[in-house]
Amino acid sequence: xxxxxxxxxxxxxxxxxxxxxxxxxxxxxxxxxxxxxxxxxxxxxxxxxxxxxxxxxxxxxxxxxxxxxxxxxxxxxxxxxxxxxxxxxxxxxxxxxxxxxxxxxxxxxxxxxxxxxxxxxxxxxxxxxxxxxxxxxxxxxxxxxxxxxxxxxxxxxxxxxxxxxxxxxxxxxxxxxxxxxxxxxxxxxxxxxxxxxxxxxxxxxxxxxxxxxxxxxxxxxxxxxxxxxxxxxxxxxxxxxxxxxxxxxxxxxxxxxxxxxxxxxxxxxxxxxxxxxxxx
Amino acid sequence: xxxxxxxxxxxxxxxxxxxxxxxxxxxxxxxxxxxxxxxxxxxxxxxxxxxxxxxxxxxxxxxxxxxxxxxxxxxxxxxxxxxxxxxxxxxxxxxxxxxxxxxxxxxxxxxxxxxxxxxxxxxxxxxxxxxxxxxxxxxxxxxxxxxxxxxxxxxxxxxxxxxxxxxxxxxxxxxxxxxxxxxxxx
Ligand SMILES: [Zn+2]
Numbered sequence: 001x002x003x004x005x006x007x008x009x010x011x012x013x014x015x016x017x018x019x020x021x022x023x024x025x026x027x028x029x030x031x032x033x034x035x036x037x038x039x040x041x042x043x044x045x046x047x048x049x050x051x052x053x054x055x056x057x058x059x060x061x062x063x064x065x066x067x068x069x070x071x072x073x074x075x076x077x078x079x080x081x082x083x084x085x086x087x088x089x090x091x092x093x094x095x096x097x098x099x100x101x102x103x104x105x106x107x108x109x110x111x112x113x114x115x116x117x118x119x120x121x122x123x124x125x126x127x128x129x130x131x132x133x134x135x136x137x138x139x140x141x142x143x144x145x146x147x148x149x150x151x152x153x154x155x156x157x158x159x160x161x162x163x164x165x166x167x168x169x170x171x172x173x174x175x176x177x178x179x180x181x182x183x184x185x186x187x188x189x190x191x192x193x194x195x196x197x198x199x200x201x202x203x204x205x206x207x208x209x210x211x212x213x214x215x216x217x218x219x220x221x222x223x224x225x226x227x228x229x230x231x232x233x234x235x236x237x238x239x240x241x242x243x244x245x246x247x248x249x250x251x252x253x254x255x256x257x258x259x260x261x262x263x264x265x266x267x268x269x270x271x272x273x274x275x276x277x278x279x280x
Numbered sequence: 281x282x283x284x285x286x287x288x289x290x291x292x293x294x295x296x297x298x299x300x301x302x303x304x305x306x307x308x309x310x311x312x313x314x315x316x317x318x319x320x321x322x323x324x325x326x327x328x329x330x331x332x333x334x335x336x337x338x339x340x341x342x343x344x345x346x347x348x349x350x351x352x353x354x355x356x357x358x359x360x361x362x363x364x365x366x367x368x369x370x371x372x373x374x375x376x377x378x379x380x381x382x383x384x385x386x387x388x389x390x391x392x393x394x395x396x397x398x399x400x401x402x403x404x405x406x407x408x409x410x411x412x413x414x415x416x417x418x419x420x421x422x423x424x425x426x427x428x429x430x431x432x433x434x435x436x437x438x439x440x441x442x443x444x445x446x447x448x449x450x451x452x453x454x455x456x457x458x459x460x461x462x463x464x465x466x
Contacts, residue, residue: 010444014426015361043353045451048458049423050356051400052408053318058309059327066331067305071298073335211323263324272324 003028006035013042059261060208061182175204175259175276183275184208185238189218189257191246198247200229204259204276207238215265216275218242221256229257231265286351290344293337301338308352311397312359319363319424325370329363336362364426407457415450422447 005028011017012025029035175187187204202218210216210233218229234240259276289307292300309330316329336342336358344354408416414436421427421435429443438446 010429014422014428015357015364016426016428043349043357045448045455046423047353048400048404048407048454049419050315050318050360051397051404052424053314053401055310055394055398056314056317056323056326058313058330059323062313062327062330063305063309066309066327066334067302069331070301070334070338073339212317212321214323261324263322 003032006032009035009038009042013039056211057209059211060184064182173257173278175202175257175278178258178274178277185276187259187276189278191254193247198245200244200246200257201241202229202232202244202257202259203239203241204234205237205239207234207240207275209238210234210261213264214272215262216240217260217262217265217267217270217272218244219258219260219270220244220246220254221258222254226258226270228266228268231262231267233265287344287346290337290351294340296338301334304337305334308355310394312355314397315356315359316363319360319426320366320370325366326363329359329366332362332366333359360423360426367426403458404454407454410457411450411453415446415453418443418446418450419454 005025008017008021008025012022017025029039172188172190175189177183177185185204185207187202190201190203192199192201200218200220204216207216215231215233217231219226220229221227229244230242232240232242257278258274260270260272260274262270262272289300289304293304312330312333313326317323317326320326320329333355342358344351348354408419411419418432418436421432427435430440432438432443432447433440436443436446
């Protein structure tokens with residue numbers, strides 16, 4: 001016996017039905033032997049296909065993230081969602097990812113900086129000098145990928161030593177893991193002025209491997225609005241860097257610098273998780 | 281035996297046993313992740329898919345029973361549907377990109393399951409190579425991208441009425457190629 005339900009078998013097989021359609025089809029399955037047979041035939045015919053997948057290494061910290069969200073899914077259900085909505089919810093269940101915490105820094109943030117003026121002079125010379133030394137050490141360890149940036153930076157430091165004062169480190173800040181339990185890696189954000197330009201240099205080290213098209217992306221956060229400061233990848237040692245010209249932006253106020261892990265490079269807005277951030 | 285162990289785990293999960301959930305995660309996360317990755321082609325997406333599957337399991341969406349066949353097959357079906365759902369929701373799905381089979385460097389397969397996975401994968405890939413280009417494309421669009429018959433018809437440029445037959449034919453060819461191996465596995 002054929003009815004219009006039988007024609008939907010393929011849709012059912014590929015999970016292309018809404019919840020009500022699915023229920024209707026499953027009811028039909030109970031009474032339609034032909035469909036049951038055909039369905040098991042499709043299942044058998046495709047049983048080998050999953051093996052075409054290559055063994056991929058799950059991202060670092062995935063287990064903790066997933067299980068945390070599994071446990072939380074219970075709480076969310078009880079706290080925020082009416083139980084009678086369950087069906088609807090399954091259909092519309094959007095893929096929840098941990099939302100990045102763009103904690104807007106209304107309080108005086110470590111990186112609060114107005115680039116409108118010309119106040120390029122260092123106020124905390126000594127501390128910055130130390131940080132610069134540390135950065136220079138890191139610069140020495142830079143891999144090939146970063147050579148361009150590294151040599152810029154070294155040139156910059158040399159100029160400083162010459163006392164020409166062409167370039168200045170305006171601010172330096174550490175970038176720490178947003179959640180050390182989940183993500184290894186650290187970095188630094190340095191804002192330098194050189195030849196009338198102001199650049200942001202973000203350097204990272206000890207970052208976990210990227211997969212597929214993934215890329216890290218640096219963001220300048222002003223209030224709650226992240227502005228991309230460029231995507232970058234890392235070398236086999238987990239080191240990477242990106243340089244961004246701040247002086248092209250007008251009157252930019254920086255509340256925070258952050259690095260996210262994005263599914264693909266050059267996003268306009270962050271899609272992935274925040275992995276490193278400067279202190280609030 | 282394998283089956284029985286999984287069913288026990290599943291039942292404990294139904295009873296909200298967190299340790300069982302974690303054991304299931306440890307056992308299957310890498311397989312499901314690899315499968316999801318093959319479908320959505322990005323790490324963050326694959327992680328979301330696996331997470332979604334785990335949440336479905338934990339919240340008791342979709343009931344497994346032994347009549348439904350092997351637990352692993354059932355789990356893979358849920359994963360595939362979740363990945364198809366993810367692809368549909370992704371607005372910027374790169375629909376026109378058919379991902380090439382790239383040769384991966386050997387990642388050290390840890391568990392027994394992974395060794396078997398890899399071994400079977402080689403055979404299936406070999407069998408895939410005997411198919412015509414169009415058949416491989418149809419299988420990819422249908423199974424891994426979750427395209428409707430209509431979309432496949434447009435993409436491959438064949439009459440809609442022939443799509444189902446073509447998918448079936450392609451899969452049958454594949455199965456015939458694998459017949460000998462299949463006997464070994466069972
Ligand atoms: Zn039927």
